Amino acid sequence: MNHDSSLVNRLTDRLIAGELRPGERLSETALAKEFDVSRNTLREAFRVLGEQGLVTHIPHRGVSVASPSTADVVDIYRVRHHVECSVLEHAPRNHPNAVQMEAAVEAAERFAAEENWLEVGTANMAFHNAVVSLSDSRRLMQSFSNVLAELRLAFLKVEVLDFLHAPFISRNKEVIEVYRTEGSAAAAKILGAYLGDSERQVLGAYARAGQD
CATH class of the missing domain: 1.20.120.530 (GntR ligand-binding domain-like)
Known part of the structure; x- marks a missing residue:
């Protein structure tokens, strides 16, 4: 398992555990520090999670946890x-x-x-x-x-x-x-x-x- 997929899995586990809430803004700086990864690695994880419908990216506003309809x-x-x-x-x-x-x-x-x-x-x-x-x-x-x-x-x-x-x-x-x-x-x-x-x-x- 590569570094990116491991991070995706860890973030997904947090979502399943209810630790991240719908609409919550995700701080690149805080999460990169917490997981000890580069911001580029974190952005790649966000991209994968976005494809899976778990986060949303709004230009100039950053990444937020998805809110299912x-x-x-x-x-x-x-x-x-x-x-x-x-x-x-x-x-x-x-x-x-x-x-x-x-x-x-x-x-x-x-x-x-x-x-x-x-x-x-x-x-x-x-x-x-x-x-x-x-x-x-x-x-x-x-x-x-x-x-x-x-x-x-x-x-x-x-x-x-x-x-x-x-x-x-x-x-x-x-x-x-x-x-x-x-x-x-x-x-x-x-x-x-x-x-x-x-x-x-x-x-x-x-x-x-x-x-x-």
Whole structure:
């Protein structure tokens, strides 16, 4: 992995963790110092993130974190349906990465008990990342991390984290239980319904907040 791609991955991880918020201005000087890279290296990372829809560059105003639109949310969920449900449907029941799904749910439950909804969201991202890891495809995992980063920005844009995440902890558990007991196809069907409900909730939150 070269220096530029490593920096892109680190910045993407920050987006997934909710550490960078929609519309936030990104300081070249501060980030170059923090990551100990040249400004040219940072600008190249910004260019890649811009192509991925994660940052926007406005001439004479610099680079800001992207702010997903309603159309973006619809497309994000379209990709999630295709990728997550397909991967889960074809996953062997005894795939070792299933323990990562279980660990993510356990983490979400701990953070929910503390009412730390930002971290509940991060644990939820880890759950869905673990679902895609059942594919054993590094390339698919890399592309899906961009989807998760955009999804996290959409969640942060409406800022009702408990409303968005609380109902889905038990539904993540249900996906695992069905996967373990009834098999991959049944779990994929449950996940498909779950993602449909999640999409409707996010779009409803956008509408109430007056987002485009």
